[in-house]
Amino acid sequence: PLSAMPAARGWGVARALVLVANGFLYEAALYDLLGPDFHPLRGVATAILALDYVMLARAYGARLGPDEGAVKMTRLTGLGLAALAVPIQFDLAAVTLGWSLLALILMHGGFGRAGLGERLLAYGVLLLAVGHSLLWDTASAFRDLSTYRPWFNGAFLVGLAAAGALGAAAWSISRHRDQLTSGERRLVTPLVLMSGVVLLVRISVEVIAGYELRETLTRGDLYLAMLLTLSLVWAVYAGALIAGGFAFRYRPIRFLGIAVLAMLIVKVFIFDLQELDRGYRIASFVGVGLLLLMISILYQRERKTA
Amino acid sequence: MTRVRVMQLSALAVTIAAPATWGAVSADIAHLPLRRPVMLVGERRARAVIDEDSLLAAGAAPEFVDVRLMNAQGEAIALAAEPLRRMDEQYRQLRNVPLRWQEEANGPRRMVIDLGPDPPAELILAFEGPVANHSIAVEGSADSVGWSSMTQRYDLTMPPPKDNRLNTQRIALAETRRWLRVRQDPPYNAPTVDDRLDLMLRLERSTPRVAVGYQATSGFERSGGYRWEARLTLSGPARALTRLDVSGAEAVRSQLGFELQARLPKGGWQYVALERGPEWKGGANDSLLFAPVRTTELRVVVTGGDAPNPPVALHSLWATPVRWTFDIGSGDAWWLAWGDPFLAPAAGGLTMPVTTTNGADPATISPTRLGAVEPNPFHREPGFGLEWLRRRPIVLSVAMVAILALVAWLARRPKGRSGAAA
Numbered sequence: 001p002l003s004a005m006p007a008a009r010g011w012g013v014a015r016a017l018v019l020v021a022n023g024f025l026y027e028a029a030l031y032d033l034l035g036p037d038f039h040p041l042r043g044v045a046t047a048i049l050a051l052d053y054v055m056l057a058r059a060y061g062a063r064l065g066p067d068e069g070a071v072k073m074t075r076l077t078g079l080g081l082a083a084l085a086v087p088i089q090f091d092l093a094a095v096t097l098g099w100s101l102l103a104l105i106l107m108h109g110g111f112g113r114a115g116l117g118e119r120l121l122a123y124g125v126l127l128l129a130v131g132h133s134l135l136w137d138t139a140s141a142f143r144d145l146s147t148y149r150p151w152f153n154g155a156f157l158v159g160l161a162a163a164g165a166l167g168a169a170a171w172s173i174s175r176h177r178d179q180l181t182s183g184e185r186r187l188v189t190p191l192v193l194m195s196g197v198v199l200l201v202r203i204s205v206e207v208i209a210g211y212e213l214r215e216t217l218t219r220g221d222l223y224l225a226m227l228l229t230l231s232l233v234w235a236v237y238a239g240a241l242i243a244g245g246f247a248f249r250y251r252p253i254r255f256l257g258i259a260v261l262a263m264l265i266v267k268v269f270i271f272d273l274q275e276l277d278r279g280y281r282i283a284s285f286v287g288v289g290l291l292l293l294m295i296s297i298l299y300q301r302e303r304k305t306a
Numbered sequence: 307m308t309r310v311r312v313m314q315l316s317a318l319a320v321t322i323a324a325p326a327t328w329g330a331v332s333a334d335i336a337h338l339p340l341r342r343p344v345m346l347v348g349e350r351r352a353r354a355v356i357d358e359d360s361l362l363a364a365g366a367a368p369e370f371v372d373v374r375l376m377n378a379q380g381e382a383i384a385l386a387a388e389p390l391r392r393m394d395e396q397y398r399q400l401r402n403v404p405l406r407w408q409e410e411a412n413g414p415r416r417m418v419i420d421l422g423p424d425p426p427a428e429l430i431l432a433f434e435g436p437v438a439n440h441s442i443a444v445e446g447s448a449d450s451v452g453w454s455s456m457t458q459r460y461d462l463t464m465p466p467p468k469d470n471r472l473n474t475q476r477i478a479l480a481e482t483r484r485w486l487r488v489r490q491d492p493p494y495n496a497p498t499v500d501d502r503l504d505l506m507l508r509l510e511r512s513t514p515r516v517a518v519g520y521q522a523t524s525g526f527e528r529s530g531g532y533r534w535e536a537r538l539t540l541s542g543p544a545r546a547l548t549r550l551d552v553s554g555a556e557a558v559r560s561q562l563g564f565e566l567q568a569r570l571p572k573g574g575w576q577y578v579a580l581e582r583g584p585e586w587k588g589g590a591n592d593s594l595l596f597a598p599v600r601t602t603e604l605r606v607v608v609t610g611g612d613a614p615n616p617p618v619a620l621h622s623l624w625a626t627p628v629r630w631t632f633d634i635g636s637g638d639a640w641w642l643a644w645g646d647p648f649l650a651p652a653a654g655g656l657t658m659p660v661t662t663t664n665g666a667d668p669a670t671i672s673p674t675r676l677g678a679v680e681p682n683p684f685h686r687e688p689g690f691g692l693e694w695l696r697r698r699p700i701v702l703s704v705a706m707v708a709i710l711a712l713v714a715w716l717a718r719r720p721k722g723r724s725g726a727a728a
Contacts, residue, residue, distance in 0.1 A: 038688070040648075040696055047709040054716045075717055082713045089706045098710075105714045118717075145574075 043089025053078030093154035099129035150210035159202035166195035380684035446483030545625035
């Protein structure tokens with residue numbers, strides 16, 4: 001009956017719920033049965049279950065057509081299980097990478113009105129990847145500094161990949177606008193801004209972790225140097241965003257650059273003014289001043305050419 | 307329809323039945339392929355202690371999470387892991403001192419203690435009483451005439467204990483004289499019959515030591531040139547290092563500074579707290595004593611040397627073995643089993659760390675000796691090639707990626723049948 005054409009709308013909804021619940025409850029039972037002695041097999045077992053569901057969807061699809069409700073729900077359950085298999089099998093940065101790739105694949109396969117479910121799943125998985133990168137990967141950087149290699153570690157490179165995935169998702173949406181709902185069309189700017197924020201957080205984490213590591217190794221107090229470097233990095237990043245915003249004539253990026261700049265100015269006045277020695281303080285203010293000058297010149301030039 | 311249902315039901319049956327069958331084999335002992343008999347040395351006592359040796363260090367999992375004690379029936383026996391430490395502390399009472407305070411009007415009260423012609427080098431004054439709110443200072447004298455201050459003034463303030471118990475407060479003296487004068491400043495409490503003062507000795511007993519083989523490379527750093535560095539790489543597996551014997555040239559040794567770093571298992575270095583550096587009291591030879599650190603490589607940095615001459619010569623490197631204790635009870639045969647790096651740490655008190663031997667009388671603990679390695683007859687290989695897979699996790703990861711790629715490929719929407727553009 002699950003694969004039969006629903007006679008009433010209510011039965012169709014109930015059938016969708018049963019299909020999803022069946023898949024995930026079965027996965028919970030499987031997960032429990034395989035632990036703790038067979039825990040290495042949990043990830044692969046979940047992936048096989050995902051494969052089962054996707055194959056079932058293919059089999060249903062051959063009979064009922066790919067857009068029939070039961071087929072779509074079976075396929076989505078399989079894809080959801082595939083997303084679940086990633087953190088069960090992998091750890092830390094590999095999870096972010098796996099989710100980012102999966103989100104892009106889902107999004108690529110989900111264009112067209114009938115693929116809304118895939119696209120919604122893709123947005124969800126993409127958000128999970130970003131959250132994982134910002135929370136778990138960041139926390140792991142400070143958990144064991146002794147083995148941390150600033151800038152050349154999986155968490156940072158995968159953070160770049162997550163930011164790239166957000167950018168790619170935004171680009172895909174802008175390319176397939178005619179196939180998307182009006183709500184999705186508005187996602188381009190938030191995705192681009194989120195990409196910029198992920199990049200900023202990951203870069204800041206690398207700077208802070210790098211100084212923490214050097215402090216641990218040298219037993220020196222590098223807090224002031226860290227504050228100054230962070231100011232410098234934020235300034236360069238804000239400058240790059242604003243310049244990029246002008247180059248591509250994309251206002252949201254410029255606004256993000258200005259927001260980073262505002263954050264930098266707040267930091268300079270609240271932290272740097274209190275904490276930094278006179279030399280560092282002068283360097284910090286000169287750097288921010290020069291940056292503001294350059295931005296104002298860019299805006300003036302833009303106004304003249306407009 | 308029939309084919310789909312058959313596929314669904316068979317997939318369900320296989321996936322449920324397989325783990326249910328595997329689940330029966332799960333005891334810790336059955337996971338461990340190797341074991342060694344544990345033999346009591348000397349008299350049989352209430353407890354026994356097992357020391358790590360190089361064979362165990364090389365074969366067991368990091369932190370010894372896979373080490374279990376078993377009996378002849380293959381049952382796991384509670385094994386208490388001793389915290390790693392450089393030495394055991396013991397406190398022994400030297401004698402009780404009758405409290406005879408000489409009180410002055412509105413001033414401190416004093417009491418003089420004669421330690422005899424041969425006073426101990428170090429001493430602990432242990433005050434005991436129902437109320438502990440007073441200020442204490444100790445003076446010393448070699449002739450009971452000229453007094454010098456031996457401690458700062460201690461404000462000993464503790465709330466009255468419950469259940470009629472007594473407070474005990476200790477003041478350690480790093481050096482002593484024949485005559486000690488204890489001074490108590492007002493306001494102080496009237497003495498009670500429960501007040502007492504004991505003179506205690508603190509004894510240190512080193513934990514066992516084993517010499518560790520190593521290879522060393524050393525030299526002054528090129529820039530600056532005043533930091534001399536030596537890297538000591540152990541010839542065998544990681545051990546809990548705790549002492550390094552060195553000798554220094556007389557011309558420079560008083561100005562040398564020492565720093566130790568240990569290599570971490572995953573790479574990188576951690577600083578090691580030096581508990582006692584060389585004091586050169588006994589001449590050119592002395593030791594660096596530090597809290598035990600389990601590592602395969604030690605970095606010794608010496609500052610204040612006179613390049614290009616090495617500031618110190620390195621001699622022996624010593625480790626303290628990891629130790630476990632267990633209740634002997636009525637058992638008569640035990641084996642130490644290990645060999646599964648994937649075994650989870652024991653739950654249920656099988657390796658609960660306790661400080662049982664610290665301060666305990668050695669006469670209550672039987673030493674043991676570990677016999678030759680033998681296969682564990684209770685070991686059962688997990689089915690479905692899991693043992694092989696657990697040792698090669700990359701296989702599962704690659705399989706997982708392949709399955710997910712297949713999922714992604716199968717989940718593609720068939721071309722030409724997807725929904726029309728909006």
